Amino acid sequence: MTEKRTVAATGNVVVAEAFRQCAPDVVAAYPITPQTTIVEEFAKFVAQGRVHTEYVTVESEHSAMSACVGASAAGARVMTATASQGLALMWEELHIASGMRLPIVMANANRALSAPINIHCDHGDAMGARDAGWVMLFAESAQEAYDNTIISLKVAEDPQVLLPVLTCLDGFITTHSIERVDLLDDETVESFVGEYEPQNALLDLDNPVTHGAFAGLGGPFFEFKRAQRDAMDRSKAVIERESAAFSKITERPFGLIETFMMDDADVAIVIIGSASGNARHVARELRSEGVKAGVVKVRCFRPFPGAEIVSALRGVKAVAVLDRAESFGAQGGPLFLETRSAMYDAAERVPLVSYIYGLGGSDVRLELVREVYTDLSDIVAGGSVPDSLVYLGSR
Amino acid sequence: MPTLRELTHREDRLAGGHRLCAGCGASIAVRQILLAAGEEPVVTGCATGCLEVSTTIYPYTSWKTPFIHNAFENSAATVSGVEAAFKGLKAAGKIPADKKVKFVAFGGDGGTYDIGLQSLSGAMERGHDMVYVCYDNGAYMNTGIQRSSGTPKGAWATTSEVGKAQAGKIQKRKDLTSIIAAHGIPYVAQASISHWKDLTTKAEKAFAVEGPAFLNVLATCPRGWRSPYNKSIEVAKLAVETGFWPTFEVENGIWSLSAPSVSAERRGRKPVTEFLQMQGRFKHLFKPENAELLAEIQTDVDDYLTYINGRCGG
Amino acid sequence: MSNWDISKIDSWKSAQFPLGAVIPAGGNSDDYVTGGWRSERPERSIEKCTDCLICWIFCPDTAIRVADEKLADDWVDLDHCKGCGVCANECPVEAITMVPEGCEIREAK
Numbered sequence: 001m002t003e004k005r006t007v008a009a010t011g012n013v014v015v016a017e018a019f020r021q022c023a024p025d026v027v028a029a030y031p032i033t034p035q036t037t038i039v040e041e042f043a044k045f046v047a048q049g050r051v052h053t054e055y056v057t058v059e060s061e062h063s064a065m066s067a068c069v070g071a072s073a074a075g076a077r078v079m080t081a082t083a084s085q086g087l088a089l090m091w092e093e094l095h096i097a098s099g100m101r102l103p104i105v106m107a108n109a110n111r112a113l114s115a116p117i118n119i120h121c122d123h124g125d126a127m128g129a130r131d132a133g134w135v136m137l138f139a140e141s142a143q144e145a146y147d148n149t150i151i152s153l154k155v156a157e158d159p160q161v162l163l164p165v166l167t168c169l170d171g172f173i174t175t176h177s178i179e180r181v182d183l184l185d186d187e188t189v190e191s192f193v194g195e196y197e198p199q200n201a202l203l204d205l206d207n208p209v210t211h212g213a214f215a216g217l218g219g220p221f222f223e224f225k226r227a228q229r230d231a232m233d234r235s236k237a238v239i240e241r242e243s244a245a246f247s248k249i250t251e252r253p254f255g256l257i258e259t260f261m262m263d264d265a266d267v268a269i270v271i272i273g274s275a276s277g278n279a280r281h282v283a284r285e286l287r288s289e290g291v292k293a294g295v296v297k298v299r300c301f302r303p304f305p306g307a308e309i310v311s312a313l314r315g316v317k318a319v320a321v322l323d324r325a326e327s328f329g330a331q332g333g334p335l336f337l338e339t340r341s342a343m344y345d346a347a348e349r350v351p352l353v354s355y356i357y358g359l360g361g362s363d364v365r366l367e368l369v370r371e372v373y374t375d376l377s378d379i380v381a382g383g384s385v386p387d388s389l390v391y392l393g394s395r
Numbered sequence: 396m397p398t399l400r401e402l403t404h405r406e407d408r409l410a411g412g413h414r415l416c417a418g419c420g421a422s423i424a425v426r427q428i429l430l431a432a433g434e435e436p437v438v439t440g441c442a443t444g445c446l447e448v449s450t451t452i453y454p455y456t457s458w459k460t461p462f463i464h465n466a467f468e469n470s471a472a473t474v475s476g477v478e479a480a481f482k483g484l485k486a487a488g489k490i491p492a493d494k495k496v497k498f499v500a501f502g503g504d505g506g507t508y509d510i511g512l513q514s515l516s517g518a519m520e521r522g523h524d525m526v527y528v529c530y531d532n533g534a535y536m537n538t539g540i541q542r543s544s545g546t547p548k549g550a551w552a553t554t555s556e557v558g559k560a561q562a563g564k565i566q567k568r569k570d571l572t573s574i575i576a577a578h579g580i581p582y583v584a585q586a587s588i589s590h591w592k593d594l595t596t597k598a599e600k601a602f603a604v605e606g607p608a609f610l611n612v613l614a615t616c617p618r619g620w621r622s623p624y625n626k627s628i629e630v631a632k633l634a635v636e637t638g639f640w641p642t643f644e645v646e647n648g649i650w651s652l653s654a655p656s657v658s659a660e661r662r663g664r665k666p667v668t669e670f671l672q673m674q675g676r677f678k679h680l681f682k683p684e685n686a687e688l689l690a691e692i693q694t695d696v697d698d699y700l701t702y703i704n705g706r707c708g709g
Numbered sequence: 710m711s712n713w714d715i716s717k718i719d720s721w722k723s724a725q726f727p728l729g730a731v732i733p734a735g736g737n738s739d740d741y742v743t744g745g746w747r748s749e750r751p752e753r754s755i756e757k758c759t760d761c762l763i764c765w766i767f768c769p770d771t772a773i774r775v776a777d778e779k780l781a782d783d784w785v786d787l788d789h790c791k792g793c794g795v796c797a798n799e800c801p802v803e804a805i806t807m808v809p810e811g812c813e814i815r816e817a818k
Contacts, residue, residue, distance in 0.1 A: 026476065028479065052486035054480070054483035054486065056476065056479045056521065058472060058521075059513060059516065059517030059520070062469065062472070062514070063469060063472035063514050066466070066469035066476065066514065067473065068476060069465050069473060070440070070472070070474060070475065070476025070477040070479075071476035071477060071479050071480035071483070072476075072480075073477070074476070074480030074481065074484075075484065076479075076480035076483050078480075093465075093466070093469075096465055096466060099729065099730070100729040100731075101729030162728060162729075200729070202438050202461040202462075202463055202477055202480075203477075203481060203490065204461075205438075205461065207733070208458070208459060208461045208462070208734075208736075209461055209462075209731050209735075210458055210461075210462040210464075210731065210732040210735075211462065211463040211464065211729070211730075211731055212451070212463055212464030212730075213451040213730055213731075213732050214452050214453060215730050219453045220453065220726060220730075223721070223722070223726055224730050227723045227728075230723070230724065399761070399763075399765070399766055400762065402766070403775040403778050407771050409736075409771055410736035410737075410738050410739045410771060411738065411739060411770045411786060411788070412741035412743055412788070412789050413743075414743065415769065415770075416791075417746060417747075417791035417792060418793035419769045421769075422769040422770065422771075423767055423769045426766075426769075427766065430766075450738070453730060453732065454713075454715045454718055454732055454737070455737055455738040455740070456732045456735070456737060456738060457738040458736065459736035588767075591767070617793075624793040625793055625794030625795055625797060625807075627795050628767050628795055628798065629798060629799075
């Protein structure tokens with residue numbers, strides 16, 4: 001019988017709790033704001049003897065991911081956490097972890113990248129890693145951060161996937177705000193994630209293997225990349241299957257995307273992360289004013305749920321895609337680029353506008369969200385579509 | 396300390412068929428070190444470089460041990476992760492508590508003195524039960540003989556060229572062995588491929604200690620040193636006999652000069668020119684206009700030995 | 710020969726390769742021939758050789774065979790010897806000489 005505990009806790013505290021319940025053999029991590037409280041919480045579990053984990057307090061994020069790669073290749077269950085500059089410092093290791101097909105789970109406390117230095121939320125760090133071959137989940141709330149962490153491990157270690165997973169939560173907004181969170185008991189999590197069966201483990205001493213070989217000089221590098229692409233493609237069904245199984249236990253919904261009032265929407269916002277609630281709030285207000293507004297929240301960014309988004313946006317007359325990240329020189333933010341590309345397959349041509357919002361933790365006030373819906377309504381009424389992206393609320 | 400005859404009973408853990416150059420000192424170092432590891436299983440790691448790439452060209456590996464290459468600057472961190480996994484899996488009950496495994500990370504001087512120094516320092520400070528081996532051939536040989544902080548003063552390299560305005564590398568070699576000794580780890584030693592008894596003894600000690608150990612091993616690169624392939628051992632031996640590469644160890648903080656260098660000092664240190672003149676990378680030093688630099692290199696060697704002798708209480 | 714059969718590797722599809730570019734074998738470079746690099750090969754004088762094993766410990770290519778604490782009868786692995794000549798240079802009794810190559814060797818894979 002599953003016992004649920006309801007707590008008031010920050011996103012970071014419940015992510016650390018999920019880590020503990022997933023019982024990793026190795027955690028190698030380095031402090032960085034606003035992730036630090038995850039590794040601090042975990043350090044308490046280590047000191048209290050509540051985990052069997054070998055906790056490696058490395059001297060940098062680069063070494064954090066390097067040690068995670070070594071530990072995962074050795075056959076251990078491995079989890080870690082980072083943010084912003086730390087994720088950026090890991091850049092080459094992110095590609096190596098996915099190329100070596102190591103199912104490492106890493107929490108990322110989304111924070112803007114320097115310069116100028118800024119410790120607050122945006123998705124520039126995670127979006128910078130979007131082509132690194134990691135499955136990427138984004139949480140809106142502390143509850144989702146907890147749920148995503150557990151599902152991430154199950155997905156990463158699935159024999160059909162064997163890819164690392166980045167599980168993102170918004171810096172400070174989610175990492176540090178105290179929210180109501182329902183936690184599962186340890187046995188339920190243990191039984192959900194199951195035992196990890198590593199492949200090609202270095203510590204399988206009777207069967208020596210070589211990890212990290214050179215596949216140049218006409219070697220099969222191209223074939224290995226294709227295998228990675230295939231695994232990423234397969235991960236979609238695994239996420240759906242495991243999130244459905246998890247939802248059954250928690251009685252909480254979990255989708256690659258989550259829609260709000262989309263059935264008959266004329267205008268819609270596509271968004272990721274903690275600001276989704278702001279969008280829903282405004283959409284609800286607008287509904288009472290007779291505007292058919294809806295929201296599509298993207299919870300899984302890699303693999304990108306393009307078909308699901310196209311289906312959710314069917315019948316919508318104008319769409320705003322809100323990115324909390326820049327892709328300088330591109331035709332819009334990363335989520336916009338993906339969404340507009342997916343919408344090429346839609347039966348009808350729908351105007352889409354790229355909005356950049358909330359960089360470096362700048363406030364996403366409700367009136368700004370309302371501004372977006374107003375712009376969309378103007379477009380629906382025959383107004384022109386902006387020919388470039390819009391910096392929402394920027395001076 | 397096993398004899399050569401005894402060592403022949405052990406498995407050679409580096410297979411032939413690798414693509415290192417003829418006469419390469421790196422594989423000589425690896426063979427001697429892994430022979431000294433004894434009978435227990437060894438897990439090996441290696442930084443990007445000649446040794447790594449030449450021994451693991453897909454689908455062939457020369458490593459009979461489990462092996463991992465991750466990247467250039469993180470051989471120490473990577474193997475520290477493997478060692479952590481061993482401890483974590485023991486704690487999980489998945490590996491028997493009394494199981495013994497050795498862990499060793501290799502890196503060249505570029506991957507150790509330069510880009511991997513932070514990773515190495517971190518791993519040594521954290522106290523992982525692992526051996527780190529720097530095979531020092533004094534330049535970035537894999538990318539084509541660029542200078543590193545392990546390149547000797549005056550050496551030609553493709554990023555410390557020889558011309559009217561410059562006579563090879565301007566700076567002295569960084570004393571990496573002393574830097575690692577300053578970490579206060581149980582065992583640190585400097586050795587050369589030319590003195591197999593000294594090197595295998597040191598490797599045996601390094602594997603035997605609980606906690607981190609570090610070996611800095613001079614390993615000839617005929618290609619980069621512009622030395623004849625068949626002279627790889629001879630030139631490394633001269634490095635020791637001239638005092639260019641003193642052999643010493645630091646065992647639980649106690650420094651001592653090792654037998655090859657003790658004997659070289661007793662017999663009278665050979666002039667460093669004997670080491671330099673065997674190598675094309677130093678040939679410009681023997682031109683009249685570089686006489687002063689050559690003298691300075693001899694002074695540097697003498698000063699370094701004075702320092703090492705001082706640390707060794709001599 | 711290694712247990713990992715790579716004889717048809719050139720026709721493998723991406724899904725047939727081991728996960729993550731792992732090489733599921735230990736020391737299979739034994740199957741790779743580097744003997745073709747050689748222009749000279751070492752020859753040993755049985756009369757002079759004292760089986761001191763110096764050539765064995767210094768060989769960069771694991772190409773010197775030993776048996777019963779002595780050099781084996783077929784002491785050089787000509788599939789892997791690159792002809793560097795370190796063994797001849799280091800032999801304390803000058804029992805090894807380098808001679809111009811001309812033997813048959815397996816084709817390099």
